Amino acid sequence: MLKKLKETKVAFEDRLVRIALLGASLPTALSIVFIVSAELSVYLKILLIFLLLVVVSYAAFAIWQQVIFQLRTSTNLVEAMTSGDYGLRANNKGVDGALSDFNQLLNKLAQRLAEQSLITREKQILLTKITDQIDVAVVAVDQESNLTLMNPAAERLFKKRFDELEGWPIKNLGLQNVMTEALNKVTEFEINKDKRKVYVRTDTYFELGEKHHIIFITDIQHLxxxxxxxxxxxxxxxxxxxxxxxxxxxxxxxxxxxxxxxxxxxxxxxxxxxxxxxxxxxxxxxxxxxxxxxxxxxxxxxTRLPLPNKSEFSLRPFMQSICQLFEKSEFNVPDKDMKVFGDPEQLQQVFVNLFKNAQEANLANNQITSSIKLEWYARSDNVVIEVCDQGTGINNEDNLFVPFYTTKKQGSGIGLTLSRQIALNHGGDLNLMNKVEGPGAQAIFTLPYQRSIVG
Incomplete structure (x- = not known):
């Protein structure tokens, strides 16, 4: 019996009332003893004892009611927040002490959740607008490879509506093989019995702790x-x-x-x-x-440019050997050296052409001595080599790499085109632009930092 009583759960508010009654029991008992021992009539004693018990009972009931009111107010506020309603606030008038601090904390929590909810909704609206407008097909699937998202571009690509396929296996789109490995490449898919060349990239994200997959498909056939x-x-x-x-x-x-x-x-x-x-x-x-x-x-x-025969070599002596071919120019060469990985013969062809253009630009600007500044450094995954002249700059940047386009009387118009093609074959790039500060132009040649070491 005692064990059952111990296991019986008592509500928090009932425990508070019991504690209050327990605290008032001794004064009440002493008051009753005092009334009984007093020289009063029996009826008056009964009346006083009755009034005393009524006051104690009313006080206990008032405490219970106040506790219930505060607990239910807090419960309703928390329940509203769990339901996504952050507009309710706890009334703090006439309340002070720990309860006031608790209500203020609840109100701050509701305000913070309201702000976070607004930010989340705005970001979700922005993300929806972006996915609706882009030409990249976006498809998301859950752990069971069932469709959870398709943007309009995906609906156009597969010629199917998402509301018809939501929750269906991804094999209905013919993408079951995509989930077997992480892709980031151009491949060929059969879509609606039509083979199309597409660029596919897969990634993962988590929703409620569960791993989901997202697939980006760019139809590059028409491009x-x-x-x-x-x-x-x-x-x-x-x-x-x-x-x-x-x-x-x-x-x-x-x-x-x-x-x-x-x-x-x-x-x-x-x-x-x-x-x-x-x-x-x-x-x-x-x-x-x-x-x-x-x-x-x-x-x-x-059209017959061979693939680069790459090897590792030191950049500074390589550049110095090319500089010696241009006697009319003075070169500002960095002191630091770098180990680069590329085809020395093809890269020599690139920098001979760039140095030649820089020298001609300097001399065309009525300079007595042609001054060419070189700079190289590592940036992200690339080695960057800059060639700067002090000429008049570039008048028309749009046609720089158009084959056979030239403004020189004796020019062939293939130097820069061939140089960029060599850069692309090395996995890098070549760009020309006017300098931001001072006269002249600069050529920026990038080379992948693969097996490249700063000396």
Missing amino acids: LRDEERLAWQRLLRVLSHEINNSLAPIASISETLTQSFKSEDESQPLSQDSRENLFEGLSVITERAHSLNHFIQDYQKL
Whole structure:
């Protein structure tokens, strides 16, 4: 029986009332003893004892009611917050002490949760707008590989609505093989019985402690076709321009020579003027034929560039050996050395071209001595090499890497194009721009930092 009583759970407010009654029991008992021992009538004693018990009972009930009110107020406030309603606040009027501190803490918690909820909703709206507008298909799945998200781009790509597929296995989209490994590459998928080239990237995220997968799919089929079409247009424009520049004078001179010979008397030998005209015409035809042949050879250099034969070498002595080829220029070479990984012959071709351009830019700016500044350093996963001149800068940056485009009288227009192609084949890049401070331009050549060591 005692064990059952011990195991019986008593409400917190009931325990407070019992403690209050226990505290008042001794004074009440003493008061009753005092009343009984007093020289009063029996009826008066009974009345006083009754009033005493009523006062004690009322005090206990008032304590119980006040505790219940405060507990229910706090409970309602917490329950509202758990339901996502952060508008309720605890009334702190006429309350002080520990209870006031507790109510203030609850109100601060409600305010903080309201702010966090607003920020979360705003971010969710922003994220929804972004995923709705981007052209990248986004698909998310849960631990069981069931669909939990598809943005409009994914619906257009797979030609299916998300509300029809929500909760369905991902194999309904033909993406079951994507989940077997982390992808970050261009691959070919069969979508709606149509093979398409896409760029796929997978990642993971957690929701309520459970691991989910998210798949990003970029349809690059139409992008590749557009780039291919633009490349052909640029190539045909360049070829047409160069061939017309050679064929037009050849055709004109040939027609002039033909008309000249028609007017000559066939029975008479050629006059001196006719011989000179013939010689000049044939010289122009020969010159334009050589120019056209040179153009074709330059084009072959771009299309037949071999893959780099990479090896590790020291950058500073490599650069110093190239600087010695340009006697008209003074080079500011860094003292520090670096070990780089690349094809020395191809990279030499790049920097010979960059140094040549820098020297010509300096001399064209009426400088007595050409000054070229070099700088190299490590940045993220790349080795960055800068070549700066003090010329007049770049007038048209848009056509810098257009094949056969040149503003020089003796230029071929393939130097920068070939240099960038070499950089790309090394996994790097080449960019030219005007300097931010001071006159001149700077070329920035980047090379992957693979197996590259700062000396």
